[in-house]
Amino acid sequence: MLYPVTNPAIVLVSPDHVEFLADEFGRYSRDYDLHGATTFEDGARLVKRLDAVGDPIALMVVDSALRETTPIQTFGKWRQLVPTAKRVVVAHWDRFLADAPSLRAGLATGKYDAYLLMPRGVRDEEFHTAITELLSDWGSTVAEPEVETVRLVSPSGVPLTLAIRDFLDRMGMPHRTYDPATEVGREIVARYDGEASYPLVDSPYRELHAPSSVREVAAAVYGRPDDIDVDTVVDLCVVGAGPAGLAAAVYGSSEGLDTVVVEAEAVGGQAGTSSMIRNYLGFPRGISGMRLALRARNQALRFGTRFFTGWEVTSVDACAHGDHHVVRTDGGEIHARSVVVATGVRYRKLGIDRVEAMVGQGVFYGSAMSAARELEGQHVVVVGGGNSAGQAALHLARFARSVTILIRREALEETMSSYLVKEIDWNPRVSVRTGSEICDGGGEGRLGWLDIRHRTSGEVDRVEVGGLFLLLGAEPHCEWLPAGVTRDERGFVLTGRDVPTTEWVDGLPPANLATTVPGLFAVGDIRAGSMKRVAAASGEGASVVPLVHAWLAG
Structure with missing residues (x-):
C-alpha cells in the first residue's frame, strides 16, 4: 500500500560545481527534492530551514574545495541539526588525490560516510552505486516505509509488538504499526474474527491473526x-x-x-x-x-x-x-x-529483578534497532564493551539526545575495535562511563531511571533514561x-x-x-x-x- 509523503531532501554544496552535481543527481529527482548552495553559509541556512519545517534530509553532499571551511567542519556543525543524514565528500578529478590525505582521517573516524570522485562522464555507475547504497541505508533505518508488506495494529508499550517489529526489521521486511484508534487500525480490527488482542498482524502470508510469539509470525512467513x-x-x-x-x-x-x-x-x-x-x-x-x-x-x-x-x-x-x-x-x-x-x-542477563521486569518497556537485550526511532530527544544507556555495543551506541546517537556506554573495565580499547573507539571519541552525542555498573532501575510502567554505581568508590548516581540496551557478553x-x-x-x-x-x-x-x-x-x-x-x-x-x-x- 502506497502513502504519499514529503520527499526527503538531498543537499548539494559546491562553490564551482553545484549545477554539475545537480545534473548528476537528477536521476533521483522523482523521489528526492534536490537543493543546491554555493557557500557554506547558504548551505547552513538551507539545512536549518529544512530542519525547521520538518523536511527530512537523507543526504548531504559537500565539495572538498569549500572555501570558507572544511567539509569535516561543515558536517560537524550540521550533524547537530540532522544526525540521521548520510554525509558524502565529493572532489573534482583535479583535486581528488591532493585533497585525500587531509580528509582520510575524518573518514576513518566516521565524520562522514564516503569520499567520492565526481563523475567524469554519463552513467558513472560506480559513483551512483555508492550513493544508492547510502540512500538505501538511510531509507531502511530512518525513513518511514512507503510500501508496507506487514501492518501491525497495537497500542504503544506492548512488548510482543516491539519484538515482532525487531524481527521484521532484521528480515528487511517493510512494516508499519497503527494504533487501534487510527482509521487504518479500526479498519483492520473490524476485519478480525473475534475479540481483538494485540498485536494484530496483517500480511500477505497468513490471514489476519493475533500471534502469541515472534516464532508464530516467522513460521507464517517462512514455513515449518x-x-x-x-x-x-x-x-x-x-x-x-x-x-x-x-x-x-x-x-x-x-x-x-x-x-x-x-x-x-x-x-x-x-x-x-x-x-x-x-x-x-x-x-x-x-x-x-x-x-x-x-x-x-x-x-x-x-x-x-x-x-x-x-x-x-x-x-x-x-x-x-x-x-x-x-x-x-x-x-x-x-x-x-x-x-x-x-x-x-x-547475551548474559543483567540479573536485577526490577530492570528485568521492564524488558520490552524501555529495556532491551541486543541493539533493538526498531526501538531507536522512538528515542528521539531522550537519554539512552548502552551496557557492554564489545563491537556490538559500539555499533548500537553509534546508531542510537542518530536519534537519541545522548548515549552513554557503560562498562566495568577501565577502557573501551580492551574489548572494542579501534575504528569504533575512534568514531565514539568523535561523536559528541556519545560518552563512555568506565568502571561502573547498574545496580537498580525503575519507572512508572516503563523504564525512567537507573542507579549507576562506581565499582571503586561505591558511589551511586541516579540518572533519568529513556532506554537501556544490554549487550553483556556471550x-x-x-x-x-x-x-x-x-x-x-x-x-x-x-x-x-x-x-x-x-x-x-x-x-x-x-x-x-x-x-x-x-x-x-x-x-x-x-x-x-x-x-x-x-x-x-x-x-x-x-x-x-x-x-x-x-x-x-x-
Whole structure:
C-alpha cells in the first residue's frame, strides 16, 4: 500500500560545481527534492530551514574545495541539526588525490560516510552505486516505509509488538504499526474474527491473526520444518543462520549438498542486529548486519538451500539405524547425514529483578534497532564493551539526545575495535562511563531511571533514561546438544585438537571443526576458542564444508 509523503531532501554544496552535481543527481529527482548552495553559509541556512519545517534530509553532499571551511567542519556543525543524514565528500578529478590525505582521517573516524570522485562522464555507475547504497541505508533505518508488506495494529508499550517489529526489521521486511484508534487500525480490527488482542498482524502470508510469539509470525512467513518430506534424509542440516551458518549453507549447497537451515529467530543472528559493520572485507562504506545476512540468505537460496525460520532445535539424536541424525524442533523433524551447529551465543542477563521486569518497556537485550526511532530527544544507556555495543551506541546517537556506554573495565580499547573507539571519541552525542555498573532501575510502567554505581568508590548516581540496551557478553546456547558433545568449563563446544586427548579415537583428534559426536560439527561463536568476529565466523562456516564432504564420503 502506497502513502504519499514529503520527499526527503538531498543537499548539494559546491562553490564551482553545484549545477554539475545537480545534473548528476537528477536521476533521483522523482523521489528526492534536490537543493543546491554555493557557500557554506547558504548551505547552513538551507539545512536549518529544512530542519525547521520538518523536511527530512537523507543526504548531504559537500565539495572538498569549500572555501570558507572544511567539509569535516561543515558536517560537524550540521550533524547537530540532522544526525540521521548520510554525509558524502565529493572532489573534482583535479583535486581528488591532493585533497585525500587531509580528509582520510575524518573518514576513518566516521565524520562522514564516503569520499567520492565526481563523475567524469554519463552513467558513472560506480559513483551512483555508492550513493544508492547510502540512500538505501538511510531509507531502511530512518525513513518511514512507503510500501508496507506487514501492518501491525497495537497500542504503544506492548512488548510482543516491539519484538515482532525487531524481527521484521532484521528480515528487511517493510512494516508499519497503527494504533487501534487510527482509521487504518479500526479498519483492520473490524476485519478480525473475534475479540481483538494485540498485536494484530496483517500480511500477505497468513490471514489476519493475533500471534502469541515472534516464532508464530516467522513460521507464517517462512514455513515449518515439518513441510519437509519425512522420508527425505538431507546431506546437511545447519542449525543457526548467523554468519557462520549462512556461510556453511552457501558453500554446502553450491557444492552439491542437499542443505537445510533451521533458525530460531531472524536470519543473521546477533550480527543481523548490527546497524553498520565497517570492517567486513569488501564493503568499504560498511554494511548493516541485516543486509549482509539477507544477501547471504539469497545467495544460499540461489544454490538450493531451504530455510525454516522461527523454530528452535530441541535435540539432535542418532536415528534408529544409526546412519544419520534426527534434528528435532517443536515444528517437526529433519533427518540429516551431517549437522553443523552454528547457533552462536546469547547475551548474559543483567540479573536485577526490577530492570528485568521492564524488558520490552524501555529495556532491551541486543541493539533493538526498531526501538531507536522512538528515542528521539531522550537519554539512552548502552551496557557492554564489545563491537556490538559500539555499533548500537553509534546508531542510537542518530536519534537519541545522548548515549552513554557503560562498562566495568577501565577502557573501551580492551574489548572494542579501534575504528569504533575512534568514531565514539568523535561523536559528541556519545560518552563512555568506565568502571561502573547498574545496580537498580525503575519507572512508572516503563523504564525512567537507573542507579549507576562506581565499582571503586561505591558511589551511586541516579540518572533519568529513556532506554537501556544490554549487550553483556556471550553465553553459549547448546543445552540441546547430545551429551556426547564435549564442552569446556563455560559450556562452549570443543572441536579438533581442543578436545581432551582422553576422548581422541585411535590416538587421533577429531577433524578441525568436528565435535566428539561423529557427523556433528560446530562453527562460529558457539565453538570454544572462536574469534567472535563476523569475518571469522564466516570463514569457519566455509571451512567446515570440505570436512562435511569428507565425512559423507566415509
